[in-house]
Amino acid sequence: MPAVLFYILSLVMLAAALLVVLQTHPVYSVVFAIISFVSLAGLFLILGAEFIAAAQIIVYTGAIMVLFLFVIMLLNLRREDIEERGVSLMKTAGSIGALVLLGLLGGVLAGKISLGPQGPFSQEVIRQAGNTQAVGRALFTDFLFPFEATSVLIFVALVGVVILAKKKL
């Protein structure tokens, strides 16, 4: 059952991501990106990372994509005009480059991967306390310094955005 769900969700996610790149209207691109990210949250749930799945929906689709939508509506962007007919050099080069990248990565990753040493958090251990509790404990003990540094980062971003987006300084 999780295997079938994995294939369906990955298919939806990849199709939606492809449509993001191929759409002409920016708002449609954002809607397809939302579909793709929600399927990704489903994949996180299959992998047992419940807190990360909820964070993906709340942060990525619930906040970042709303920000994208707001900017598109603020700038009143319309459907892109297809100025050049035919296939341009840049588009061909870009698509071929992406395909080559896919081939390289896929070839490397589908081959024999030898996993490193196993960590202590097996699924049973996590399920006892709950994924959120385990992540929270690790965040506040081992990863405390990056956590506090991230708060400074967000503060800097906040101040920067307010200043950059003002009409008159």
Next chain:
Amino acid sequence: MSVLWWLVTLLKVGVIFGAVLGIVAYMTLAERKVSGRIQLRFGPNRVGPFGLLQPLADGLKLMFKEDVIPDHVDKVIYVLAPAISTIAAFASYAVIPIGPPTDFFGLLPEPVPLQIADVNIGILYIFALSSMGVYGIVLAGWSSNNKYSLLGGLRSAAQMISYELSLGMSIVGVLMMSHSLSLTRVVEDQSNLWYVFLQPLGFVIFLIAAFAETNRLPFDLPEAEPELVAGYHTEYSSMKFSLFFMSEYAAMFTISAMAVTLYFGGWQGLPGLGSLGIPPVLWFVGKVVFFLFFFLWVRWTLPRFRYDQLMNLGWKVFLPLSLLNILLTGLGLVLLE
């Protein structure tokens, strides 16, 4: 995953969904009756005894109205937007516990919880859904291709995402005391004392942010008639319009159910005294009905906030207050160790 489990789950889904739809329909009547009484008049009382068949008449009228899709709208997103709002509003009921585990007077081999799914990130699930609900409104405002709808949609979405922060932070106090995100655990933890007595500031912030989240007065500028025609649902008619209204009332019901579950003990009876013989489901329903009445009462009593006052309040007053609440809760927990 046996057949019995599937049957019980489908039955629970059917009952809860049906109950929500029924309550949403009768909320329209309750709104008009309560507003009538507050304004010293009767509400609708012609259709059936005491006007009790009015929602039926309203529903039939809305269904038979012509479903107009104007020419200038973006058709795909125009039709999709009310669906997103409604799905986000209705899917939250999957995790709200309406009663203790019961085995239906011995019909079932083992007790089943009266909750469709006991996910261990229950509260985060409800937040995720309310974040998705913002899209219904902003896409509806944009796709209507009408400057008033766009402004109404953008304002409403900005208001919702601003107050989501205070809502979330005020709940962190509850989480710090219950040590779990699962709603069943939060309810069971309140058998001795409701959290509203331990977290008064958090409860007040939660209640006010709830009004802003559901776009109810005094925070309903984006959909107020004298302001922006009708805001984001100006261009909608018949069934799609009624879907927006249903999703607003369903969101009100969800937030009331959350307030009851997180602060008022859920299906537990009075604090310390237990159920007093009345079935727990009735306690839950009674408390939720009280909160719904409170929503209606406030709507017809208070005037509306201006938009800049509203945003000021959300960012400069409630967010610092909710952070203060977290600080005080943490201090209290540490000092009581």
Next chain:
Amino acid sequence: MVPLSHYLIVSAALFAIGVAGVLVRRNAIIIFLSIEIMLNAVNLTFVAFSRYLDSLNGQIIVFFVMTVAAAEAAVGLAIIVSVYRNRESVDVDRVNLLKG
């Protein structure tokens, strides 16, 4: 259980789609969206490894990646808004004042 390599191939495909988006599109906002898709592909790799190696480090790193992505998206969009105010277009081919 689904083998790890399947997750990694899906993640590689998503990453390649993001790269294609960055290279092919001219609209600055769609380029940004493609960058977010690439970041999500990387998140998927981290969480998949975190599950198959029985370690939580992958999920912690995903938490930080999401935070950084949010901050970066906000700053990037603010820059795009400023560029639009000056050049009246979000087409990256038009932002070429430094071109030799």
